[in-house]
Amino acid sequence: MQMRTRTFFASFLxxxxxxxxxxxxxxxxxxxxxxxxxxxxxIKITPEQSMWMAGYAAREHxxxxxxxxxxxxxxxxxxxxxxxxxxxxxxxxxFPKDLSDHIRDRLNEKYNLSREQIILNSSHTHSGPVLxxxxxxxxxxxxSQLEKIERYSDHLTDKIVQLVGKAFDSLQPVQVYAENxxxxxxxxxxxxxxxxxxxxxxxSGPNDYSVPVIKVEDSEGxxxxxxxxxxxxxxxxxxxxxxxxxPGFAQKVLEEDHPGTMALFFQGAGADQNPxxxxxxxxxxxxxxxxxAAVDRVLEENMHRLSSSLSMAYSEVELSLTDPPSARxxxxxxxxxxxxQKRWAERMLEKIRRGESFRSSYPYPVQVWQLGDQPxxxxxxxxxxxxxxxxxxxxxQDLFVLGYSNDVMAYIPTVQILREGGYEGITSQIxxxxxxxxxxxxxxxxxxxxLELAARAGIAxxxxxxxxx
Numbered sequence: 001m002q003m004r005t006r007t008f009f010a011s012f013l014x015x016x017x018x019x020x021x022x023x024x025x026x027x028x029x030x031x032x033x034x035x036x037x038x039x040x041x042x043i044k045i046t047p048e049q050s051m052w053m054a055g056y057a058a059r060e061h062x063x064x065x066x067x068x069x070x071x072x073x074x075x076x077x078x079x080x081x082x083x084x085x086x087x088x089x090x091x092x093x094x095f096p097k098d099l100s101d102h103i104r105d106r107l108n109e110k111y112n113l114s115r116e117q118i119i120l121n122s123s124h125t126h127s128g129p130v131l132x133x134x135x136x137x138x139x140x141x142x143x144s145q146l147e148k149i150e151r152y153s154d155h156l157t158d159k160i161v162q163l164v165g166k167a168f169d170s171l172q173p174v175q176v177y178a179e180n181x182x183x184x185x186x187x188x189x190x191x192x193x194x195x196x197x198x199x200x201x202x203x204s205g206p207n208d209y210s211v212p213v214i215k216v217e218d219s220e221g222x223x224x225x226x227x228x229x230x231x232x233x234x235x236x237x238x239x240x241x242x243x244x245x246x247p248g249f250a251q252k253v254l255e256e257d258h259p260g261t262m263a264l265f266f267q268g269a270g271a272d273q274n275p276x277x278x279x280x281x282x283x284x285x286x287x288x289x290x291x292x293a294a295v296d297r298v299l300e301e302n303m304h305r306l307s308s309s310l311s312m313a314y315s316e317v318e319l320s321l322t323d324p325p326s327a328r329x330x331x332x333x334x335x336x337x338x339x340x341q342k343r344w345a346e347r348m349l350e351k352i353r354r355g356e357s358f359r360s361s362y363p364y365p366v367q368v369w370q371l372g373d374q375p376x377x378x379x380x381x382x383x384x385x386x387x388x389x390x391x392x393x394x395x396x397q398d399l400f401v402l403g404y405s406n407d408v409m410a411y412i413p414t415v416q417i418l419r420e421g422g423y424e425g426i427t428s429q430i431x432x433x434x435x436x437x438x439x440x441x442x443x444x445x446x447x448x449x450x451l452e453l454a455a456r457a458g459i460a461x462x463x464x465x466x467x468x469x
Contacts, residue, residue, distance in 0.1 A: 036308045037078040038174040038216045040225045040262045041166035043159050045090065046070045046242055047129050051148050054093035055126025056238055057138045057340050057431070062145065063129075066242035067281065068252065070128055072160055073264045074167040075216070075225055077176065077371070080308040085369060086164055087119045087227060089264040091244035094122045094382075094408025096134040097363075099153055104406075106161050111168065115406075116314035119367060119378050121266045122404045125234040127243035131156070134408075137343045137433055173219045177303035178374040180398060181211035183294035185287050186232035186273040188385070190422065197276050207273065208388045211294040212400040214371070215303055223261045226254060228295045229402060231268030231385055236275050236284040246275060249288025254295060263295075267404040271382035271411055272424055306372030313453040316363035317446065320439035324348070324358045344430045358435040365406040366446065368453040374398070375459050377450055378405035381412040384424060387443075391450065396462040410434055415443050 046069045050062045070091035078084045086107070095103070100120055107113045130139060132153035141149070184207075187197070191204035208231050216225040234245030244251065247265040254263035275287050325333070325348070333345035351358065365380040375395050379387065383403035392399050403412075411428040418425045418440055426437050454461075 034080065034308050035173040036080075036176045036216075036306075037171045038176070038225065039076040039167040039170035039172065040074065040216070040264075041163050041170060042071050042073040042262060043163045043166070044069050045072050045092070045156060045159060047152055049148060051152065052130045052139045052141060052145055053126070053240065053242075054128055054130045054135060055235070058238075059139075059240070061240070063242060064240040067127070067237070068243060068248055070125075070242055070244060070248070071251070072156075072163055073262060074163045075227060075264055076164070076167040076171060077310060078171060079310040083310045083312075084113070085117050085119070085310055085312055086113060086167070087121070087264065087266070088160060088164070089121050089227070089266050090123065091125050091248055092122045092128045092131065093124055093126065094134070094404050095120055095406070096131060097407045097409060098133050099131055099157070100407050103157050103160050106157060107164055110161055111164060114314075116312040116367065118406075119369070119402065120406050121378065121402055122408060123234055123244060123247045123265055124267050124270075124382075124404050124408075125243065125245040125247065127234075127237050127239070127241065127245055129242075135431065135433070137347065138340045138431060174224065175217045176306045176308075176371060177215040177217070178306055178371065178400075179213055179298045179301070179303040181213055181294040181298040182209045183211055183230070183290050184209045185275050185290055186230070186270065187276040188272055189274040189276070190272050190417075190424065192276070194274070194276055206385055206389055208269065208385050208392075210268075210388075211291065211298065212268075213295055213298040213303070215299060223258055223299070225262045225264065226258070226295060226299065227264040227266060228291075229266040229268045229400065230291055231270035231388060231401075231403070232273045232275055233270055234267075234275075236278040236287060237281065238279060243284070246284050246287035246291065249285050250291040250295070253289055253292040257292070257296070266402050269379070269383040269385050269388040269401050269403045271403065272384045272417075304374070306374055309370075309372055311370045311457040311459075312368065313456040314365070314367045315449060315453060316365050317449040318361040319364045319442050319445060320361045321359065321434065321436045322439055324435040327352050341430055344433065347433075348435060362409060362434070364409075364446065366449045366453060367405065368450065368457045368459065370457050370459050374400065375454070376400040376402070378402040379412065379446070380405055380407040381410055382408065382424075382428070383412045384414060384417060386414045386416075387412070387446070390447065394451070394461065395454070395459070410438075412442070412446070413438065415440055418442070
């Protein structure tokens, strides 16, 4: 009897241990299923020779040396089901369509990544190189400089493909967090005169001071990456040294303060926002530290943990252009104008004389991601801040909005700015080489497309938006 009792208890103990083991394994599998995987990498993209710098028509000669290196950085995110998204950030002015398409086609061929899986964002620094097919009317480019630009763009494509591969190779289990911070050095340049800023006591908007932050921690709880954004032109500097401007300094500060962490800056809807005052290295460093401090504050507080699910959608909506100027108007412009305006008018006249037609619309890229319950919208072009404000009214204030993504073809104004005119509304089209301004339905088309893609990606509107409260 005693022997049977001992045998029974021994068997029961084995059973309990087996149940505990299965529970632990099931719990471990469940926890593993809740994990993201992420990989990050960076690659230096500083030109190795003197080239024309992008962003300012007033520059008189190519670059001379560097303030600090330019970088491309990549973050690969993979959810529990294996769905993958790649965020690529760069210290560049902006990718023109042909180059962006070529890069994304190469990424599709190499890694089977579709358009919806890739965000190709530029910081919009005005202290980076001119890229192939972009803003050629602005600069007096000779054949030697054009060859340098084409060769650099080819190398850039190869480097970004290599970069993404390195990020894939470093994939590991992680946790992902998101939150919005705030900093206030952006100034609406349409509504505030830079020359009288020191005497102003009140600044006019609109503005969006949000600092969106994505934190990635490895399985040990150590931070391996932080992606962050701000909506403001990197135009503090206008010299001849390569530089990432204030975003470059912000990334540098964060990586120095958090050893082992990669910092990725993405530009927001800052087309009409300038850092003011500006025009000194000390100010660029100051704004970089301010932005890094805003990110640090978010990192030090409780951030929202994102569940391991990723949904994505992408499309290109045709935005209509108004009628181009007549040959007579262009001829008059060649006589009256100078610099890039004269070169643009001459190029448009040549098209007319060759019998070529002007484009009447443009395929504009719109993209939506949802990381867990964190919605993210990326838009092409130089997007004015009103788009971020209006999209946040629809999707909630926690929304992340990126501009300068996948194709930078022109300024993207609202209907109001189109009516007001000015650089962002009308004349910037000449800078980008387009034949005419946007039609007045541009805002409606973009917002409608965002809503369509959000529905496709399964992003629900906030309850107060649904109820009309």
